Amino acid sequence: MTRRLFCLFCGCLFAGVALAAVPASGQHAAAENAISLIPLPAQLTVAGGMFNVDARMTIVVADHAASTRRTARYLAGLIARTRGLHLPVKKGPATVPAIVLLRDPRAPVANREGYALDVTPQGIRVSARNDAGLFYGAVTLWQLLTPDAQRGAVRVPAVHIRDQPRFTWRGLMLDSARHFQSVAEIERLLDQLAEHKLNVFHWHLTDDQGWRIQIKRYPELTRIGAWRTPPDAGHDGEPARYGGFYTQDEIRHVVAYATARHITVVPEIDMPGHAQAVVAAYPQFGVTGRRPPVSVDWGVNPYLYNIDDATFRFITNVLDEVMALFPSKYIHVGGDEAVKDQWQASPAVQAKIHALSLKDEDALQGWLIDRVGRYLDAHGRRLIGWDEVLDGGVPADATVMSWRGTKGAIKAAQAGHDVVLSPAPDLYLDQLQSDRADETAGRIPVRDLASVYAFEPVPKELDAAQAQHVLGAQANAWTEHMPTMKHVEHAAFPRLAALSEVDWSPVAARDWSSFTRRLPAQFARYRAQGIGYADSAFAPDITLDRNAALASGTAQISLSTQAGAGILRYTRDGSAPDQHAAVYAAPFAVKLPATVQAMTFAADGSVLSSPRQRVLSQASLLSLRGNEMPNCPGSDFRLRVQPLPDATSLAPVYSINVFNTCQLYPATPMDGRASIHVDAVRLPRNYALAHEAKLVVSRPHATPFGELVVHLDQCGGPVLASMPLPDPKHGAQRFVLDATLPVQHGEHALCLIYTAPTDGPLYALDRVALMPAGTKQ
Template sequence: MKLASFLFCLALCGIVHAAPASLIPMPAQLHLANGAFKLDSDTRIVIPPGDAAARAAAQYLADSLARTRGLHLVITEDTATRHAIAFLHERNAPVAQAEGYTLDVTPQAIRIDARDGAGLFYGAVTLWQLSTPDAQQGAVQLPALHISDWPRFAWRGLMLDSARHFQSATEVEQLLDQMAQHKLNVLHWHLTDDQGWRIQIKRYPQLTRIGAWRTPPDAGHDGEPLRYGGFYTQQQIREVVAYAAARHITIVPEIDMPGHAQAAVASYPEVGVTGKRPPVSVDWGVNPYLYNVDDATFRFIDNVLDEVMALFPSHYIHVGGDEAIKDQWKASPAIQAKLHALHLKDEDALQGWFIGRVGRYLTAHGRRLIGWDEILDGGVPPDATVMSWRGTDGAIKAAQLGHDVVMSPAPDLYLDSVQSQLPDEAAGRMPVRDLRNIYDFNPIPAALNASQSAHVLGAQANVWTEHMPSMQHVEHAVFPRLDALSEVVWSPATAHDWNGFLARLPAQFARYAEQQISYADSAFEPDIQLDANAALQSGHATVTLSNQAGYGAIRYTVDGSDPDAHAPLYAQPFAVTLPATIKAATFAADGSVIAATRTRMLDRASLLSRLGVALSNCSGSDFRLRVQPTPDATSMAPVYAINVFDACQSFPQAPLDGVTAIHVDVVRLERNYALAHDAKLVVSRPHRTPFGEFVVHRDRCDGPVLADLPLPDPARSNRRFALDGTLPVQHGEHTLCLIFTAPTDGALYAIGRVSLIAPPVAKSKP
């Protein structure tokens, strides 16, 4: 409290003392000294005459301080450095590593030294972080210190999927801004897939005239657009590439092949296997369309790559290579004849030949092929780099064979995985990959020896956007998990410190708020828990509060008011009498809010109900998604839990004493999932009415039927509807197995909330 008061006093005086605890990622070496430097509007930025790299870094710092601190610093080329920030671009700078720098803060001046432009830039990023320990404006006191810093890995990446859902060029640039602030240097841009072709290729205009647009399922109803899509013109791409380069970020484009090609085949059917034109896909998952393997198709691919290489100067060109199911190749006499003429043993080998041919074309043009780890299955060009996504086995195999690798395993670094199982978590895949999961990721597999480990270029997180229709979804998924990744790939392994990392996040959250970044507070969100059945029996509840990270001060109220810094501090479980409204929020040590207020109503009706997302899968399948009401819905809520393989959910320990009825809020969802060979795993159940039923079983999924409620005609009912039914008298607690028997060639159904209905308990007369 004394520290908070002291900081508050300094803030009123217009000067805040910045602590090194505001730095993410943590520098390789940091040593505090005595004294402080006052950064204010009179501070100048000094650069060597005619040094373009120093000027670029200085301009970035000046622009950043003006935008976030309200300080407008002048850049000069003189030699006077007193009360100035000096950028020195020197061949013999103290840190020899590429992208490294030193940063010295004394009471008299600040100095950044580096041997390359990237090092100067990252020194500027660190200095900007030191200058923004909070969201305040004006002067700031920087502690005297010395930093020597350099990255642990050369590849520090983020993959953005713009094919499934499209982001504007401006939104991509906003993401690049945040990557730069995290010292990440590779944006892997997924530009083509079954659901959309996003890059203008002037030689093939149909790729964007047709391939960039899809007709959503149930188009024009319930908020679904009549047409969905978009693409980047070549001029826009040049501008985005230049924007990234100014922030020392390389954009690696991905043009997926031989699979994930449906949008291309929809545009030019002759490059497909069958010659027939499919629609641009509306289905997530694994679609069957592959490129042909004839000379005309390779001319098409070469011509596309020519324009891609003209737009992207990156050394690497990503060619995908993943999830290419070979059914079309197996069924094509022409392709089978080609396979035998090439003396290849199978279709995997044919894919290896395909990728090899593309790799040779890239090599001939001074580029290098990179692809997902499936490129190893049929043989791979000797100089190819492998991006391991099917766990880490692909990376281990590739490194042992002498290939460079980038670690990007699922689910470890898949940011489309949900961050928690809390009721208000956004759409995404299971399993949960929380902040700690990302922070504890080790890019070097234990199976590799020292020489093999040298092939690990680094790591990247992937943002697949099937369930992220808007940039708000992307930002919620990425931040602050990207903070954790940045520290994994930049900071030395010896600097790994979970508690220290958490202590540095409040300053980062303030920066996000200042820059209007829609970050997630899931790691710190108060989880309000109690024994609902015991509370129903007694009329009292013992409430437990916690959060995922185990960090921060949770404060709460029981009267419905929003908790502030003066609300009771949670220290141990507390008792309340029903009905009650519990509200809780999490605060950092400086009093700032790091998790917004969450609310839980405690009354008889709420304790007798469960949200659909709080139910669990029935035994037999662990596949689970959180999805929105339509594939392209841009709102963050509502969200529904589904299992596309088995429409069965479990309500454990349902309190059935006195319960006489059930009310279910249901949503009908699109079954837009391409399951390929896994389609045989979908459970189909008999139904007695045309559109199926909602069936409630007791104890087991083949147990006694308590309710059997027909589903309405989809053509004559709203997407969201309610089902009501009576229940026979039951006693005690029982698991309820909740099943939709709808035909599996139609819609999916999900539960919004299931409520057990019990008449009010009559009060005895006095």
């Protein structure tokens, strides 16, 4: 490879180099393998030599901009927290050796968020044409200085980087309406967005379950609308009252904190649906005039805004205060999941539709959204909404956020609208990232780390001109099943690392194997900052043929990881594996009883997963968690939920199907299985299903509160047992059900169905065990 290098610290530029985000060859390959940058830079080349950064090093601010000094201090603070190096910041000329930050209109970059970063044996220089570019260059430099979990001095390979993002919108949406986060927690999340070079924080502040933003003109929005009475309030740790809101001073603080990290905060104020908290506070702005409670139900609630002039004045008055707090060009107005039942039943609304010569209720929503869009335009802002805004017509300059798959983005871009790709389930962080029994709460289907990394924001249906309307991609953290920031961090990281590369790096440079090799250093950065990331992609799966093991007394064990990367080590005696444990290369046999533990390590010996364990015995193989048992055929809907809606721990969680409470215990040798033991759980039925409520399966029950019925082989098979459920008003949330089974021979599956009334609580299976004769739990 031919290179022409000029002295970086003598006022000369790096020139004449063919740069590419591909592996270096020859003598530099080992150095490049040690460069663990996420997202991958647009252009990177490795040169010869190293530069040592230790406690004697200085960060030099080489221009007169106050913003450069702020970036230097940010970099120094980040290095101190994560590497233990306390580097002084000083203003002055670009001397050697030093780390030099310079905002330079001649910097060799084209994009306003681009930067140049050069490391030579003489020093380090980061330059950019504006503040954002310099900030991102500093973030990349921090990653170069934290290649591992070590503290203190670090030797940095000589590299030359010319970098810029692929997309202008690189976002995360956080739902603060369903569950509330403190300002300190928001700041901590913003820090991570900045470190991943994400630049949009979409803040979901209002919904049926809570109004979280102080509006001084309408104090009832937070006095009433910010608080709800949970189901099972005050029971087993569930709070008697749940909620909170952000004062306007707190919001200004968050916006300033984000701005300092080059993150735009885009507020979302939902309309015309998801309005139950508003109507609870001010019933006159609803359709019926009646005051509902702030909702405790997840899902789609029926309450809509009225569409009279008084309600529009309310909306614009709220938007005035919102625009005063958020300088963002975009104001998000929601527009999604507005069930039109109340509008259809209202004579006043129907008269309005007739007076406006509109086709139907969807067109009325389009009329309202257009009116709001024109109001925002008049105040120098632009409307953005979920893709339902397309259904009834949308302002010409509106931006569309596509969540119902990618069809909305395709339709909008073909019509000339800017679009942000944020499809469910692909980029929904409340989707489970694995189907492991030990995964925490969330939705099925699984969206694992690899699927996020593989997401392509530009739909293939768009031509080159239409593709220019794609602003970027955004992940959404809906918090119905994420009550705390611990849950959010587990769901977001490392999947946001994958998204950052999707949004930033050239599509041709994305490579899954390269990404997984760069993750160990990223995990170390998370650990240094106390980020509770998920190790699901690298967690060992310990699998076997259960029935073969039951028959022979010997288990043939296979180990694997979701990511297909890392080194698996295992033990057979129940001890935690370390660097000296056996390396997994092929399935191995274990005689029952035994306990197998496994862990995943990176090539450098760093830990990629916590240990996972599987106890192997006749009893354990006959005992299955409800999370391991599939739905019965006919309904794929599945959630993992906590015992209470506002539980603060990551475990336990239980699998439920709100439409059909039926699960299958897989085919098992039934000879000698005399009884069944079930650890059962009662859960709140706090789900608003709107028009899908008709899909809920209701079954007859023979006792007042229903039964758990066990069928042989399939759900219409013979009944083997029927276990009455206790009175939900007086019984414990967790309870035990036992029943004798008639004699069976051979392998049979079991279908377990709850027949509880559908207007009462839900029930889940925590654990189901088949018991030999003469045994007790």
